[in-house]
Amino acid sequence: MNGSTILETTNLNLWYGQKHALIDISLGIPRNKVTALIGPSGCGKSTLLRCFNRMNDLIDSSRITGEILFNGKNIRDSHADVYTIREKIGMVFQRPNPFPKSIYENVAYGPRIHGMNDKKELDRIVEGSLKGAALWDEVKDRLHEPALSLSGGQQQRLCIARSLAVGPEVILMDEPCSALDPIATAKIEDLIVRLARDYTVVIVTHNMQQAARASDYTGFMYLGRLVEFDRTTKIFEDPGEELTENYITGRFG
Amino acid sequence: MAKGFSIRARCRNFRWPRDRGTPEISGPAAGAKRRFVDWAVSKLLFVGALAAIVTVFFIIAFLLRDGYQIVLETGLWNFLTGMEWNPTGRSPAYGVFPLITGTLLVMALAMVIAVPLSIGSAVFIAEIASPGMKSVIKPAIELLAGIPSVVYGFFGLILLTDWIRVAFDQPSGSSWLAGSILLAIMSIPTITSVAEDAISSVPREFKEASLALGATHWQTIRRVIVPGALSGISAAIILGMGRAIGETMAVLMVTGNAAVIPDPLYDVFSPVRTLTGTLGIEMGEVAFGSTHYHALFGVAVVLLFITLAINSAARVIITRIQGAQSIARSTPSGWVRAAIQRSTPYRAIAGTASRITHAVSAPFGRLVHPRTSQRCAFLLISLAVAIVIVILGVILFEIVVNGAGAITWEFLTGSPKDLGRAGGIFPAIVGTFYLVGGALAIALPLGIATAIYLIEYTADTQLTRGIRTAVDLLNGTPSIVFGLFGFAFLVLFLGFGVSLIAGQITLGLMILPTIIRTTEEALRSIPGSLREGSYALGATKWQTIWRVVLPPALPGILTGAILSIGRAAGETAPIMFTAAIFSSRFLPSSLTEPVMALPYHLFVLTTTVPGAATQSYGTAFVLLMLVLMIYLAAILVRRRYSPAKVM
Numbered sequence: 001m002n003g004s005t006i007l008e009t010t011n012l013n014l015w016y017g018q019k020h021a022l023i024d025i026s027l028g029i030p031r032n033k034v035t036a037l038i039g040p041s042g043c044g045k046s047t048l049l050r051c052f053n054r055m056n057d058l059i060d061s062s063r064i065t066g067e068i069l070f071n072g073k074n075i076r077d078s079h080a081d082v083y084t085i086r087e088k089i090g091m092v093f094q095r096p097n098p099f100p101k102s103i104y105e106n107v108a109y110g111p112r113i114h115g116m117n118d119k120k121e122l123d124r125i126v127e128g129s130l131k132g133a134a135l136w137d138e139v140k141d142r143l144h145e146p147a148l149s150l151s152g153g154q155q156q157r158l159c160i161a162r163s164l165a166v167g168p169e170v171i172l173m174d175e176p177c178s179a180l181d182p183i184a185t186a187k188i189e190d191l192i193v194r195l196a197r198d199y200t201v202v203i204v205t206h207n208m209q210q211a212a213r214a215s216d217y218t219g220f221m222y223l224g225r226l227v228e229f230d231r232t233t234k235i236f237e238d239p240g241e242e243l244t245e246n247y248i249t250g251r252f253g
Numbered sequence: 254m255a256k257g258f259s260i261r262a263r264c265r266n267f268r269w270p271r272d273r274g275t276p277e278i279s280g281p282a283a284g285a286k287r288r289f290v291d292w293a294v295s296k297l298l299f300v301g302a303l304a305a306i307v308t309v310f311f312i313i314a315f316l317l318r319d320g321y322q323i324v325l326e327t328g329l330w331n332f333l334t335g336m337e338w339n340p341t342g343r344s345p346a347y348g349v350f351p352l353i354t355g356t357l358l359v360m361a362l363a364m365v366i367a368v369p370l371s372i373g374s375a376v377f378i379a380e381i382a383s384p385g386m387k388s389v390i391k392p393a394i395e396l397l398a399g400i401p402s403v404v405y406g407f408f409g410l411i412l413l414t415d416w417i418r419v420a421f422d423q424p425s426g427s428s429w430l431a432g433s434i435l436l437a438i439m440s441i442p443t444i445t446s447v448a449e450d451a452i453s454s455v456p457r458e459f460k461e462a463s464l465a466l467g468a469t470h471w472q473t474i475r476r477v478i479v480p481g482a483l484s485g486i487s488a489a490i491i492l493g494m495g496r497a498i499g500e501t502m503a504v505l506m507v508t509g510n511a512a513v514i515p516d517p518l519y520d521v522f523s524p525v526r527t528l529t530g531t532l533g534i535e536m537g538e539v540a541f542g543s544t545h546y547h548a549l550f551g552v553a554v555v556l557l558f559i560t561l562a563i564n565s566a567a568r569v570i571i572t573r574i575q576g577a578q579s580i581a582r583s584t585p586s587g588w589v590r591a592a593i594q595r596s597t598p599y600r601a602i603a604g605t606a607s608r609i610t611h612a613v614s615a616p617f618g619r620l621v622h623p624r625t626s627q628r629c630a631f632l633l634i635s636l637a638v639a640i641v642i643v644i645l646g647v648i649l650f651e652i653v654v655n656g657a658g659a660i661t662w663e664f665l666t667g668s669p670k671d672l673g674r675a676g677g678i679f680p681a682i683v684g685t686f687y688l689v690g691g692a693l694a695i696a697l698p699l700g701i702a703t704a705i706y707l708i709e710y711t712a713d714t715q716l717t718r719g720i721r722t723a724v725d726l727l728n729g730t731p732s733i734v735f736g737l738f739g740f741a742f743l744v745l746f747l748g749f750g751v752s753l754i755a756g757q758i759t760l761g762l763m764i765l766p767t768i769i770r771t772t773e774e775a776l777r778s779i780p781g782s783l784r785e786g787s788y789a790l791g792a793t794k795w796q797t798i799w800r801v802v803l804p805p806a807l808p809g810i811l812t813g814a815i816l817s818i819g820r821a822a823g824e825t826a827p828i829m830f831t832a833a834i835f836s837s838r839f840l841p842s843s844l845t846e847p848v849m850a851l852p853y854h855l856f857v858l859t860t861t862v863p864g865a866a867t868q869s870y871g872t873a874f875v876l877l878m879l880v881l882m883i884y885l886a887a888i889l890v891r892r893r894y895s896p897a898k899v900m
Contacts, residue, residue, distance in 0.1 A: 053789060060712055083287065087791035097782035100805045110790040113800065159786065166790055 006031040006170060006200050007052055007089075012066035014047060016059065021047050023224040025066070029170075029217075034192055034201045036215035036232065038208060040247070043221045045204045049172050052202065053089040054082050070170075087114060089170040090163030095179045096155035098147035098162070103130075103139050106147045106158055110166035125165050133161035134191050153184025160191065171195065173203040177210065189214045208248055212236050220244045291793040295710060301702030305765060308699075309723045312738050312762065313557070319741065320554030322547035323347065332551055338512040338526075340535065340545040347548040349555060351512045355429075355525035356559075359504065360497045362433035362521065363440060367497075368490055370437070371444035373637025375486075378445070379452040380474055381631060390638065391449075392888050397645050398442035399884035401823025403852040404873050406506035407859050408648050409435045411869075414507055423522045427509035430521040435507055436497040438644055444493035445641075451485020452478060471627035488570045495563040498556070499731030501529040501826040502852075506860060510534060528552050528559075529826075532733045537830045541745045550741070553734045560729045568725070649877075656874025659867045665875070668838040669849075673858050674865045678872055680840055684753075684848035685879070687841070688832060689821045691757025692764060697814060700768030707769075708776040709798055728766035733826040735763040740830040754844040756832020763827050764817035771813025775806040808894030815887035823880045825852040851876040 005028035014022035022044050029035050037045040047056070054075060056062045068075050075085050087110075098106050107126045116122060126143070130136040135157040139150070147158055156176055163171055173192070177185040192214045195201055205211050211218050212232060219229040220243075228235065228244045239245045323332055327347050335348015378391055413434060414426030455478050463473040479486070509524025512531070516523070531552055539546045667677030711717050739759030749755040779802050787797040803810075825833075833853035841848045855872045858865045 055785065055789065058785075058788065081288070083791040083793055085791070086789055091789035093782060093785060093789075095782060097780070097786040099783055099786065099801055109787070109800065110792075113787075113790065113792045113796045162786075163790065 004031050005029060006071060007202075008067075008069040009048075009051070010067045010069075012048075012051065012068060013064065014044075014051065014056065015063045016047075017061040021224055022051070025226050027219060027226055027229050029200060029202055031200050032196055032198070033216040034196045034203065034214055035217045035219065036211035037202065037204045037219045037221060038206070038211050038247075039221035039227075041206065044224045045219075045221045046174050048221070049091075049174055049202060049204050052170070052172055053086045053091055055086075055091065057082060087166050088168055089172060090166065090168035091172040092156070092159050092163055092174065092176050094175045096152060096159050098150070098155050098158050100146070100148060102144045103147050103150070103158060104143040107161050107165045110162060114166060129161040129165040130158075132164045132195075133157045134187065134194075135161055151184070153180050153187060156180060156184070156188060157191065160188075160195075168199065170200045170202065173201065175204055175206060178206070185210075208236075220247060222247070287793050287796070291795045294795040298702045298706045298710065301699055302706035305699040305703040305769065306720050306723070308762065309720075309727055309766070312727065312735075313723060315738060315742060316550060316553050316557060316734065319547060319550035323544070323551035326544050326547060332548075333555075336514075338531070340548060345544065347544065347551070349528070349548075349552060351514050352526055352528045352531055352552065353555065354514050355508070355512070356498060356527040356529070358429055358515065358518075359432045359436060359508065359525060359527055360494055362429065363436035363497045364490065364494060366433060366437035367440045367444060367493060370637045370641055371441050371489070371493065372448055372486065373634045374441070374445045374641050375448035375452055375489075376474060376479070377634050377638045379449050380470070380478065381634065390642070391446075393645060394442050394445050394641060395888060396881060396884060397438065397641075398446075399819055399823075399880055400648065401825075401852055401876055401880055402439065402500055402502045403506075403823070403825045403856050404652065404877055405435050405439055405648075406503040407855060407869060407873050408651065409503060409507040410859055411866075412651065417522070421522060425509065425524070427507055427524055428522045429508065429515060429525045432504045432508035432525065432527070433521070435503045436500055438648075439500060439503065440493035440496045441641055443496045444489045447489035447492055448482070448486045451482040451489065454485070455481040469623045469627045471630045472623060475630070484570050484573055488567050491563055491567045491570070495560065495567075495729050498559055498563070499529065499729070499733075501533045501731060501733040502856060505530040505533045506856075528556050529731050529733045532556075532737055533826060533829065536733075536737060536740055541741075546741075549737065553737050556731055556734055557726070560731070561726055564725055564729050652870065652873050652877055655867075655870040656872075656877075659871025660874065664868075664871055669836045669854075669868075672836055672862050672865070673854065673868055674862065675868075678849075678851065678854060678868075678875065680837055681849040681851045681854040681872070682875065682879075683840055684833075684850045685822055685852075685876075687753055687848060688756050688760055688828060688850055689818055691753070692760035692821045693814070693818060695758060695761030696765040696768050696817070700765050701772050701810065704769050704772035704776060705798065708773055709794070709802070724766045724769050728770055731826075732763055732824050735759055736827040736829055736831060738762070739827060744831055750845065751830070751832060751834065751847045752845045753832055753841050753848045756828040756848065756850075757844075759827045759831045760821045760824065763824065764821050767817050767820070768813055771816070772806075772810050775809025775813070776802060778809065779806055808890055812887050812891045815883060815890065819880050819883040819887070822883065823852055823876065825850075825856050829853060829856075851879070 007029040008027070010026050012022055012025040013020070025048060037048065039045050050056050051064065051068060052070075052075075056064065064076065070085065070089065074080065099109060101109070104126055107129050108122050111122060111125050116125070127136060127140075130139060135154060138154060139158075147155065150158060156179075160171070160176075177188050180188065189210060192201055192203060196216070203211075203215065215232045217230065218232040218235040220227045220235065220239075220241075222243055228239060228241045230240070234240075235244060236248060239248065327335070332347060332349060333353075334350050335346060336350055337346040337348050338351055339346045374390075374394060378387055378394075382390060409431055414428075414431050416426065417423065417428060417431055418426035459477050459481055460473055463477045464470070468476070504527050508526065508530060510526045510530055511524040512526040513523065515521075515525060532549055535545070536549060539549060664677045665682070666679050668680055669678065670676030707717055707720065736759060739755055739762070743749045743755040743758055744751055783801050784797055787801045792800070828850055832848055833850045834847040835849070835854065835857045837847070837849050851872060855869060855876060858869045858872060
């Protein structure tokens, strides 16, 4: 792999109760690139994504072994502050989940909880983040209207803006387009490509065209294992494993 | 937007937050302060929840312990099946059988009256009424729930018993029938609103599918909608039964209170005595630690068990509804049921039954045109609604017309004179505010802390389920049982005496379970995805609760709190022996003094002071207006922040 890696896992295993959900995952996520994780439902791709910002902490029955390094530091270290980790590694969910507040307050929420109270600075962060998520032009005249009045695609971009506002280095996206129509999906994919100039994006998707269109690297997962990880062009044009080839040619899924 | 522009280039002047310097993700200082706040809040909530939960279990244990004494003294069998209840006679008898019979009879007849009216109203509101009509009738029926029971009792004593006496030519109108009619009126709002929820939540698709086959609206209601909502309707009826069994004051005032079993058993004009009424009458005059005292605790425990049975029945039905919605959950009981349904006898019986119903209804189906039967059915349903509305109108009219005349400046601001026949009720108004304020100050923080802790900090385990069961049990427990607990524990055992503080604590304990439950419901209605969204931005648990979960849950919590205020202000039974005195010229100057309260004042004026009719009406009017204003506030809050408009 060329360039530096920002997130790296070594021999990562995860159990939900008795279920062994992730098996010996070792991979490196390259900095400022889009990495897609593909695979059939239940293969553990969302679980892996949720390891990167320790969202699995919220599930009592989960148990993890192995290492996850973020910029060379182990995020599972007992000294690591989970709140700072999530500040640096943001997440966008499958369904848009804006808070029942105004558009402005949604974006300002993150900076506020991290101690930012300066009104002028907040205004700038909100504007910058909404521009970053390609939403500013659509909402700049209605910042104080409820976020729930936006369309589904706009809500999802608002959620992206919300995660940009805390200044992350990595943005994790868990099937961000699965609840959206094709036009809204195209806008988000476009956005993902541009976000990669400044951020590292990891996206879980069940849509192989999406992975092919929007990502630089792709990892194929099957039954809790990482089967293959390589440049997207390589995975889709000349996969190294037969399993991968069967999946992307639609022979199972 | 042209592709190829860097986002950073597009807003060159903008300093990205991360340019301010990257905080280290690890190290001793990282996030120390908010970790501490988060930890401290969780401990604080834990202490609040623990206090509330210990109290809940303590009340139950206390009642059981003292109730068990009577089993030791008279024997369980003698106590439950004894035919005579005469604790003050020369040879005291402690048989609760007549009391249990009285309770069940009054409840059963009340249900016979209330169920058709309530279900009719529920169907009307959910299916037939136009939106405008619905917006009037629904709150009107909910207002019926807000009228304090002592006001119902007053109405029953002044009008209903009199009417029964004259209409049926009886020596006295104080009877089983009078009690049942009052209880029916009181349980109509409970049954109607729960049943209406159940009917409204039948999926639209079912209704449309039936209409699309050419069924009339009534056929759809009868064959698709009501069967679909049947579990919810049964739960509604059971909850109505619980309401009827727990009622004390209204029943006490109109049933005549003779501890006899009606003879013949269907003699509805016979006086009866209920379990709750017994507690209300005898509690004040009992000696601490005597057999009579233990017998009253025995009565309370019997009430507790009836409540438990009703709660469990309602819970089983409600879980079955939820079970039916989540497919393919093979619980043992589901297995058994499925096995029964597969068995031959079951099939034979079910088959015969359906053939019989079909045979019986088929001729009617042909004789009467569907449109005609729809017209008849809708007429009957409208009639049920009309009856309910007329009842509400009569009660309000009677009290407003007669009560408004009694309202003068002196009445509102003066002290009572001549045992309440003259003078005013100012100390009672202030006393009610003191009692309610104190009760809220106790119950609100504890209740909200408990609910937050249970929902946000604990997983669904055996322990939390046990806690919820205990809270539910207390939530359905008759208010007079709280009165008994307050009297025995606070007044006698801790030596508070009849005092403001004892009343405040008793009322606080009474509304605590309600506040816990409504707050839990409000928190549970906030989707988990919002919490995840907040955690993913690096918020702590408490930041998430405080800024994301609580704001949208607030209307629900507020509605629960306001309804509790209304309930606390109108209740007589819990304060009767713990805090209230009848006629006092003074306001209490400390927490250890007794206080006047509106409901108790009305109760004593009506039952023991002859010639105070004007003052009674005036007091009832003031109490009614106070409580109805509180309920109105709750309805407005809920409407203003209805889920669709939550911002």
